[in-house]
Amino acid sequence: MLLPHPDRDRSPLRIALTGANGGYGRTFLAQLACTPEILPAVLVDPDTAGVQAMLRDLGLADRATVAETAEHTAQIVAEGGIALVAGIEAIAWDALDVLVEACGKVPHGSAYAASALENDTHVVMVSKEVDTVVGAALHARAQASGLSYLPGDGDQPANLLRLLDWVAAVGLDVVAIGKAGEYDLLFDPATGVVTQAGETIDAPALRELLELGEDPRGTLAARADVVAPLKRAAAADSCEMTVVAMRTGTIADVESMHYPVARIDELADIYAAREHGGILATDGAVDVFSALRLPGEASFAGGVFAVVRTGDPATWEILRGKGHVISRDGRYACIYWPYHYMGVETPLTVHAAVDRRPAPTPHASTVLAARAVRDLAAGTELAVRGHHHEIDGVAPVMLDAAADATAYYLLDGARLLRDVPAGDLIRESDVDGIDLLARDLHREGRTLTTTHRGVTR
Known part of the structure; x- marks a missing residue:
């Protein structure tokens, strides 16, 4: 039974989706069958044949036509069809209400989003890589034009922001926020084996480390040593945070x-101040943990959390009794959503964009930068590769935006102009080949005045 909702009664909203042939694109397009007020008018992907094959699976192929010009695209959309286009040149912006940007590439995504805003089209930004580089500038441009620029529901950043809206609305004091890494650590005590994303290692020592004990930081260090052969950190995590x-x-x-190796019921103890036995030196921190679970236990993969200070002890003991995650000393509580549903949730953001609903403003208070992990020679080609967004020889680091470093994702396709010793940050002046539009938008965002923890920049 499909329940009624007021959004089903609104006027049709025509959207363009970039990166249409990806996994996100499919989950979003499949969900639009249940939200008929959102029309997939233009699907953008260099692999138009792949998009056609996906649409056949979804029963939409008879509505789809490849278009090579904006004029042809406009005609297809006017006739109620779906235009399949390979790039920005064939997008007919006048036929659209919202761009859902999901291509995942900074040069292309920056160009799509900037062009959408120039053509009076709202932007739902799914490409977190793009947002970390140009989000502050694009949001400011959208605001100046009476448009929306929003991160897309269905991925951890927007879901965490939604959770934090609830936390702020009820007046809880935030200590730490974050997410789980993409893949749980599944430990089977019977075999002593840990499995992560299909990779297994022998880790029998975890049997004695399933409880935090009296020395939580020591336990966390021991767990990290046991699972050290597994790659748990990813640039994509730093990007989302x-x-x-x-x-x-x-x-x-x-x-x-x-990246503590943590069980769900430990999060309120782990993300506590160091003087209370936790790991935090900073109040109001953002972080990622590796979820440790046993066979049959629910997953946290895709989930988000907020650790807050408690108030009245009696109130929070009542909540502990109802199964909520409260620290052993009663000072902290962890509120969490252990999921995200990719494109299934994104219709929420499409509606929010058109309705111009308030949303947190991005400021260039943090830059996701790149630090060399080994000596890199002049002439080295830098490229973001793979599902985890790795740049060989480089580690992603989250820094205050005042740092003399350029954005991590701006380095994709760039070449080093000088030797960069291990430990150094990579600066814009160290490279050439940076996409010029993305670079200029990044500079624009970093020059916007922002107040961060009482300091105006």
């Missing part, structure tokens, strides 16, 4: 984040 930090004024407690 930068999106949130830009909109909340939170900062990373350490530049590469802590």
Whole structure:
């Protein structure tokens, strides 16, 4: 049974979706069958044949036509069809209400979003990589034009911001916020094996480390040593948390984040101040943890959390009794949503964009930068590769925007002009080949005045 909702009664909204042939694109397009007020008018992807094949699976292929010009696209949309286009040149902006940007590439995504705003089209930004580089500038441009620029629901950044809206509305004092890494650590005590994303290691020592004990930081260090052969940190995690930090004024407690190996019921104890046995030196930190679970236990992969200070002890003991995650000393509580549903949730943001609903403003208070992890020679080609957004020889770090460093994702396709020793940050002047539009938007965003923790820049 499909329940009625007022959004089903609104006038049709025509959207363009970039990166249409990705996994996100499919989940979003599939969901639009249940939200008929949102029309997939223009699908943008260089692989138009792949998009056609996906549309056949979804039962939409008979409505789809490849268009090579904006005029042809406009005609297809006017006739109620779906235009498949390979690039920006064939987008007919006058036929659209909202751009859903999901291509994941900074040069292309920056160009799509900037062009949309120039053509009176709202932007839902799913490409978190793009947002970390140009989000502050694009949001300011959208505001100046009476348009929306919003991170897309269905991924951890927007979901965490939605959770924080609830936390702020009820008046809770935030200590730390964050998310789980993409893949849980599944430990089977019977075999002593840990599995993460299909990779397994022998880790029998975890049997004795399933409880935090009297020395939580020592336990966390021991767990990290046991699972050290597994790659748990990813640039994509730092990217997502930068999106949130830009909109909340939170900062990373350490530049590469802590990544504690943690069970869900421990989060309120772990993300506590150091003087209370936790790991935090900074109040209001953003972080990522590796969720440790046993067979049969629910997953936290895709989830988000907020650790808050408690108030009246009796109130929070009542809540502990109802199964909520409260620290052992009663000082902290963890509120969490253990999910995200990708494109299934994004219709929420499309409606919010058209309705011009208030949303947190991104400021260039944090920059996701790049630090060399080994000596890099002049002439080295830098490229973001793979699902985890790795740049060989470089680590992503979350820094105060005053740092003399350029944005991590601006380095994709760039070449080093000088030798960069291990430990150095990579600056804009160290490279050439940076996309000029993205560079200019990034500079624009970093020059906007912002107040961060009482300091105006």
